Amino acid sequence: MGHVLALCGGVGGAKLAFGLTRILAPSDLTIAVNVGDDFEHLGLCISPDIDTVVYTLADLSDRQRGWGLAGETWQFMETLRRLGGEGWFQLGDRDLAMHVERTRRLRAGETLSTVTRALSARLGVDHPIVPVSNDPVRTMLDCETGCLTFQEYFVREKCEPAVARIDYQGANRARLAPDVAAALARADLSAIVICTSNPYLSIAPMLAIPALHDGLAARRVPSVAVSPLVGGRAIKGPTTKLMRELGVSPTNATIAEYYAGLIDGLLIDTTDEADLTSLAAGGLSCGATRTVMENDEHRVALANDTLALARKIAAARAAAA
């Protein structure tokens, strides 16, 4: 069906990306990943969303815990705490190799794109996982208790502080990573997929980059998002709490409005089938399917449904033309 550009955050998005890799050849898919969660911790450059996507696609992730590597051990953390080091961010012994080697290569002058490509290839990932930008973009949460980086908010404070405003620092100056810009400009680009990630925390830091926002706004191919909500709740993470704090209701209508002008289709969960009519009235091509991904079959099925919706939109346009 030509090339697909997927925008992806961490855990939820990575599952859909996994599904896409089981359908599309490596040359037919570019997975652009959020870097707004990236941070420096203990002198190490940590890219949580990139690593989640890499581990998920390499099928090395711990499916039960929901994050990190399967078979992970915690000797480093235990000793670090004994030494009085900062213990709030969990760094597994295996995971640590990724951070140490990435940091070493970045400090040696390589770009995050190059490092990500090399390290993911080492773990057996053939599909291109690309940081949306090699420039720093940092999601900052303006909370009642002060301004927090994403990981401080998400991990250290367990999403407890109420969020008044979110800033994507550096985004307006950030350039797209070359492979993302190239994917967007491809003559054979056939669809853009916004994965099942938190719109405000995982997708927004990407869309805050002018070149991506403008590229999506000027798209000539179908752009389809998969809603992260099921029955007014997110499977995981602070999406709904955050939406309420930001003064919007956690509904598919809000998601559709948030992505207005940037998507042509929205795939929602069958639980929310009742939303289809109003979403369609708003001009979106919609579909309902199972969006909860509990195993590989669910991942592949949702990826197939997403691509089918994009193809349906393209076909309708072709028929109308």
Next chain:
Amino acid sequence: MGHVLALCGGVGGAKLAFGLTRILAPSDLTIAVNVGDDFEHLGLCISPDIDTVVYTLADLSDRQRGWGLAGETWQFMETLRRLGGEGWFQLGDRDLAMHVERTRRLRAGETLSTVTRALSARLGVDHPIVPVSNDPVRTMLDCETGCLTFQEYFVREKCEPAVARIDYQGANRARLAPDVAAALARADLSAIVICTSNPYLSIAPMLAIPALHDGLAARRVPSVAVSPLVGGRAIKGPTTKLMRELGVSPTNATIAEYYAGLIDGLLIDTTDEADLTSLAAGGLSCGATRTVMENDEHRVALANDTLALARKIAAARAAAA
């Protein structure tokens, strides 16, 4: 008996230092440790001799393997190799916490002394372990195959290249760490002990610092070394191979000559008792005892014998005065 300043390298020296800590109170002992082996690897500041002394004194070291921590695991190294990282220097999962936390604190502006004191205290070490200098001193080995840093020579090349010359880069500009200078200047200083470490690789980088060399040369208290040789061989490491390559014979006479002007006494192994006469003829106060330390009792016994030799020298001087 007053304060004791011990000069110490890695494994062998650390065992004697362990013995000294079982006899002397923390306020009566300063353990100055070689930093010539320190290096930056994978972006981490690694201080192998300091860590060996810290782990040995905390009784956390792996006595069977002879280096590193007991109960160590290697998940980080395994993953690092999988990622194509440099795998020649073994970094255990627990040990890594020491390097990461030290590096973080050094980069935040703390001195190596301060960091070493804080981290060793966290592991339960009360006796002061002090890097001989907070300035960089780097042992460089001029080999047939080119110039190697200590760890490249010792670990990566397994001490195989023949050594033509050893340089202690930075030593001539290095200042003593404040606690080492203070120990040397103490009114109650009663002895200086040069531990059973490789003179050329572990002690020489310290003595190459002018303030230490001159301080020892101008000492008013007994200085006693413990020979690392037993029957013309070192227990461990490249001492004898290196001595031959440097054109000297691996004997206690060579050790005595190497430390000439800086020691008053030399403790040798009972195996080499025959050396006592010629060493005494050279003007040194000598003794023979078991210098091989296979357990805590051996460590404490050798420490006691070393301090006894220093006291004997002091008593002889007092009697002569």
